[in-house]
Amino acid sequence: MAFRFALVVLATIAAASALPAALDPVIAKLDPEGLRYGYIRDDDGVPHLVDSWVKASDLARNARYNPDTDNEYHLYTRSNPLISQPIVEGNSQTLASSNFSPNKRTIILIHGFLGDILSGFNSVLVPAFLLAGDVNVVVVDWGAGAHWGLNGISSGRTVGRFIQWINTQTGASLSNYHVLGYSVGAHQAGIVGRTLLGQVSYITAMDPADRWLSSQAIQASDAIYTEVIHTNIGNIGMEQPRGDVDIYPNGGVGMPGCATALCDHYRSYFYVGESVATGGFTATQCNNLAEAKAQSCSGPNTIKMGGLLPKTGTTGIYSLSTNASPPFSQG
Template identity: 75%
Template sequence: MVGHSVVAFLALIAAVAAVPAEFDPIISRLDPEGLRYGYIRDDEGTPHLVDSWIKASDLRNMARYNPDTDNEYHLYTRSNPLISQPIVQGNSALLSASNFNPARRTVILIHGFLGNILSGFNTVLVPAFLMAGDFNIIVVDWGKGAHFGFNGISSGRSVGRFITWLNQASGASVNNYHILGYSVGAHQAGIVGRSLNGQASYITAMDPADRWIASQALRPSDSQYTEVIHTNIGNIGVEAPCGHVDFYPNGGIGMPGCSTALCDHYRSYFYVGEAMATGGFTGIQCATLADAKSGSCNLPGRLPMGGVNPKTGASGIYYVPTNGSPPFSQG
């Protein structure tokens, strides 16, 4: 069946390539229940109008991106905190010569729409993790495909294949992985976890993008403990809970010290970075999402937001107050 599907897809691509450029028919409505057009901001904050309907020209563009060869994987450890070491799938000699240690916990970082290795998400989280512990930190640069957000689906599946090879080649365990994604990359983190059959121990999703395909959205079962941090709900970020635990700092929008939606969106990874390096964020359990949004949570449960270790078995919705400038944590 897989072979037939591949042949059918290649035939479709070939047919599309033969279509005159001025004729650009609709192939699929990826989000038939939602609006066709909407804006997604790249990792630098620039808004881009995105069409959620797939056209013939989109298939041509998507076909040019091959995540198995175009994605890059950059390893950082305490032995090389500033200059990454490349890891190439299938190249066991290069892996053996690197500082990758299968006995360590492995962290996977996945940037957002139109991002790359230099995105603020990476420049904040890499040093934060190195401060917190001796990890294998692998930055996924899927920038060659990130110009088309839905390439995150094929990229996520490819990252899953990369991790499977890495474990086979090194002896590392999938249960010792922490996968983190930001914005569109948050949903990609879920796809990575899904491709690993939900065996990764920890996913941290930072303000998952609201403009995404419902069937490919982040879900709790993507890892053993899936944690979501919402900082710009109803605008750039999705509002509804989508993890085992969903944190809504300051009600999920209007972060102290911010005056723009983009600032709110960024705060998600700044909070995660601070939590990794110094801890301190404490969530107050809420009875409902409405309570979290209004900040009127009074259940007795308390739970740390973010951090190195998964809170496996925890669930629910939590409100987290923060400061307007670093340190953001109020303890």
Template identity: 70%
Template sequence: MVGRIVLLVAFVASVSALPADPVISKLNPEGLRYDYIRDNEGVPHLVDSWIKVSDLVREPRYNPDTDNEYHLFTRSNPLLSQPLVENNADVLRASNFDPSKKTAVLIHGFLGDVVSGFNTVLVPAYLLAGDVNVIMVDWGKGAHWGLNGISSGRSVGRVLRWIANTSGANLADFHILGYSVGAHQAGIAGRTLFGQVGYITAMDPADRWLTSQLFRADDAIYTEVIHTNAGNMGVTQPLGDVDFYPNGGSGMPGCLTALCDHYRSYFYMGESLRTGGFIGRQCATYNDALNGTCDLEGTLEMGGATPKTGQKGIYHLITNGSPPFARG
């Protein structure tokens, strides 16, 4: 009996020694655990970059397969969207979706939604650029926790596969555009489609993210990254086939805050769709891009609706502090 009591006491002591909410993983193991991230209205939110058991308990409440919404815009309905519902072929056929045209897919960032600045800038910009299908992904019900972007990205990939298979559209004609956390989600969606998507643009991919789930160069046939707040809200290192570092990747002209820098990635992309003109100079290394000391002969235009398939490298350019941002 005494032996049993001793064992029970030892067991209780070992359980009591465990933290109440064990940490499973660390998004930013060498940086600060807690940091402020601003939402689309600029309101700061204190975010814990360490993943805990309680986070995994909350995660199942968000199901991207049922909670995500997909809004179709075309030149026939540029202001009022048409909802697309996975596995409802009748809704897809009754919509303005045209499988013979290119399709742009927009994925917002942390705490974003359908009226995020990212969407309000890029939907009209893409429709002005060409007669295309624009699908806005609203994963706002899960965007309170950035890591929901992993499950959402996989779900987006499955929905895009269903749209392509049902309509006869070619995935090579799809362009996925993601911002911040949504940039990594765009990569995950492309990865789910085995890199068959023609073009992915990652706009200032979020720095606080799992290394194993970072945006990758092979997530699409051609991948491009625009860095505007490198080393703060956005990652510093190159991630795509081609990486652009406007103004050295941070400190955008006309901006006084990191959030403004972060936003500029999609403002530059929107202008590139409408009028183009962002010409980058090739760099030997990304440190040269950060320092603006690029002197290689190659040049390449940043952004736009047409993928630069086959191109590789790192590029630097200078922008204006107000629209038009491109210097030509």
């Protein structure tokens, strides 16, 4: 069956209700023209049965998620690259006794649907950033709410307040922050930036999930510089440009070496990890989206996709080709 990513964004994990139907009424049918149930895969590729009909019990479950208390924040640095130091907002001792340095760049990583601290997204990007620079890497674990895409909105606002708290405690500056999100987490990265009034220096959105509520989707103004990388357009990921710079590797779909949409989706964070750790990925400017999809772009400008530092002031649509296996960059 066709992959319906609206289920990822809005549906809860399907489960047999303990309540009679009359006591658990259907509130909305999020995919009224499609099948009620379908399988989708989480950040690690595990399939889950989801229900596109939202019931009263689903809303109750959603209400139980409180990002202020349920979100967890794990700090990694070159002094603790393998074992995280948990930081608890409001507990200044956890921050003061950690290896967090306000003078270093701070990387905020936000996983996607049904992810957690152990997601492949984090496993790729944490070591990549620590290899590339002496930085603070903070993994946001919003797994307690990641079964419901809309929780990304409340979680993003909470993460924004968490950053404000860190800066108040330490004197760190938003000019040193890089917020990265994958899939549904890409939109949450935008909410974080919006909460911080667009003053974060750099947001990287990796294949942002399609069919997100349009008013809450990632947008260029969420950061001083917002870069969006599209690897599975027309299926899991959004097709339309959303950032200051939008890059469509291999035309935005059908990544070399991939046979599934999910593999395409994953490649977004593998590409970013490699770009941070080793560079490469020269992208050529396109006149429009059609050129990017056709891989017929001819300039006049080129940029490096991803990377450790923002390309502030750069705008436009870009495309590039990749290899089928690591190293993915062709230069």
